[in-house]
Amino acid sequence: MKKTAYILLLALGLASCNYLEIEPVGKVIPHKTSEFRALLTEGYFRFPYFDSKTYTGLLSDEAGYFYEGTIWEASVGMALSYNYRWDYGRQMKEYPYRDYYRAIFQAQAVIDDILDADKDSEESNEQIMAEAYALRAYSYFDLVNLYGAPYNPETAATDRTVPLAPEIDIEQKYRPSNVAAVYGQILDDIAASERLMEVEKQETNYNYRFSKHALTAFKARVKLYMRDWQEAYDLSASLLPEYELVDLNNPPKADSLPWKAPSKEMIMAWERPFSGAAGDLRNAGFLSEHLLALFDEANDNRRAYLKKVTDYNTSTVGYVPDRSSSDRVSIRIAEMYLIAAEAGSYLPAELENAKTYLLTLKANRLKPEAMDAERTKVEAMNAEQLRAEIADERARELVGEGHRWMDLRRTTRPAIVHKYGDQTVSLVENDSRYTLPFPQSAIDSNPELNN
Template sequence: MKKRAYILLAALAASGCNYLEIEPVGQVIPHKTSEFRALLTSGYNAYPFGSARSFTALLSDEVGAIDASAFWNASEVVPLGYNYTWQYGGQMQEYPYQYFYQSIFYANAVIENIGAADVDDAGEPSDQILGEAYALRAYNHFELVNLYGRPYNPATASSDRGIVLSDHIDIEQQYRPSTVEAAYRSILDDISRAEALMSVEKQPDATHNYRFSLNALAAFKARVLLYTRQWQQAYELAVGLLPKYELLDLNALGDATTRPWKADSSEAILALDRPFSYSGGDLVRGALLSESLLALFDPTNDCRRTYLKEIKSGEGESALSGYGVDRSSSDRISIRVAEMYLIAAEAGSYLPSELEQARNLLLELQSKRMKNEAMEAQRARVEAMDAEALRQEVADERAREFPLEGHRWFDLRRTTRPAITHRYEGSSYTLQAGDSRYTLPFPQSAVNSNPDLNN
């Protein structure tokens, strides 16, 4: 028999979340839409915004050196070096698997119970809250399948192992992994449900930008469609969002502190995730950008070079020096309009009728990122590209545009899965081309709790 696990919510209420009436003893039952909003806010807060997507930078080719001691205090005994060298075992720092499911739990609690809610005087529609719950569940499942599921391949997705799908609350359920195809079908189904329910087109300000809106949902859907190679739909959704947001012109910013990855940026569509950072001053101290990534930036003409600051980490023989991204740990961004330009350009490169427009969209973004005097040569170069060359340019542009924002590892997984070599503590480690380690194993702690994960 299904059992709704409100015991966890009761524990949270007892620890300070006293906005819910507790009845009967041991259960927390929300009654009003404002209480369901608070419940969903807990779901947003439970999402591992600071240690999931962005920390995949350590696995990718965009980090060239790390000082593991810069990340953890003396009580931490698990070095990030095991992640950085793809030694997936009991010694690696686990990615926050369980927190995704905690966030999903809150979303499911809203989905299953908000239908009987009383509307508060504030009058927020229950459908908006319900739509966001579906969107948040989909977003968590998407992150999970791109960490722990096989990369999407339309020829094998129906048999490739995916992730456990949590679409209802049942503490007696046997949780076994679905297929990759089933995971993406669930994600797109939840997005469709959210589309039919939500009414807020765009969140009113940066303080609410962590919440889904119709625009954020469309942008997320464009990303999912790109990953599943549904080029036409991805292209159309991305292009449809472009007039609604303004690209920052880096030529005009000068010394301004505005950055594309800020929650209050004109580019921000959804601001839930934290870009990879370590708060030592305002610079990333523990991770240095790789030489291969730095080589993608035109040192003279790419305005994004101003983001990259020379930094030092460690002392003595273990001292490291190089470049990091000038970013604060308070920054938040998940989806911004620059990604929509790049989704449209990549998807359009697969559509013969849209190839010319795909080039133009890439150039429109680059015109806001490169110095004006460099654009004539850049335009001539891009306009001469065939579809394959354009896709490579888009891949490079994504690396330049989203350093340490959590895109690169997922991009490598879904495309070429190249060989990567990292040096750490005097030794070299290589992730081979097409390596099975492009898919993370389920964390050992999760397997210990649920042996069915490996069945």
């Protein structure tokens, strides 16, 4: 197994000689606990923690204007404009694919051999293995939700999606799998991680890594996407007593805002949100008028964290999330309140609790003088109306964090209209383009994807 695994890692350019000895010449093989930690750390790094979040926003109703500034080279900007127009041909900027498999292969290499590693640190081999299983599950979850139909229990077994690679084997043919099989692998990996995970909650400097809390939160997200309302509700609600919400009526220091790694809301700080940093404004999208209209500008404290920017080519003014390029956010407790509310809305016995969870989040985001009317409105809602309000609250709360496109495709798949110059382009309701095709580069390197 080692020979096959590490030859493949070398072929993919995954191995790094700065932390692994060479034995024999031409093969990179870790032996020690610290070396496997380094290998897994590179797996976290190989995961496309930026592109996967930023560029799905261009597909959704989160984006409403395409910024065509001159800071970035024209070829990249033109490629992104095809994403914005849902033109999934060769000219678009490809969404991550290979980088997910790089992370998966590195996690697999850890899973295969970590338990036999020589101990040279206080960290346990089991903890590292648990994180590797979680990393593999998280990677497959993104892949199946980019390149597979939304989970539908009636069709998941036949809905085509990405290949599974549960073993590293250069002789294996990586053919498309189905949505049910990939979700099955995700759940198996989560279960394996649960059996091994030792760290309950990572310290701030290490909260890009998985922990028991992060794994529970991720599982709640998976169960929400699978429409397993009871388990999604139970898992998310179990975490609520463990964390505090940031009250934006008493603004904290800048590094303690909800989307900052040191925040008391943060469960896992790994991926980079779309931000107002100069690097992200290069040919990126302004927030849509539709999204901006969801905010009560007078009473929603989150509105102050949307930054006004200008397209200097056209003098068009728009807004983007006011985030730093150093921000990292994958899972925070606000999402768990929203999952508990949404899942609870499908459970008649939990409907009132679902309303309470939503109102608890709102009370920490809206000005106090707005809450009486908000409570009256929410308490009068039936389950369907509550779900619509939760969808809008997710759009407000999780803006720029990579959720909106996934939320639209897993729920109503509505029509979306984008304007590009003097063009108007659209997705129709339930458009097939809510599922991305395999990237052309992946097909070129693996013709089996056509089978």
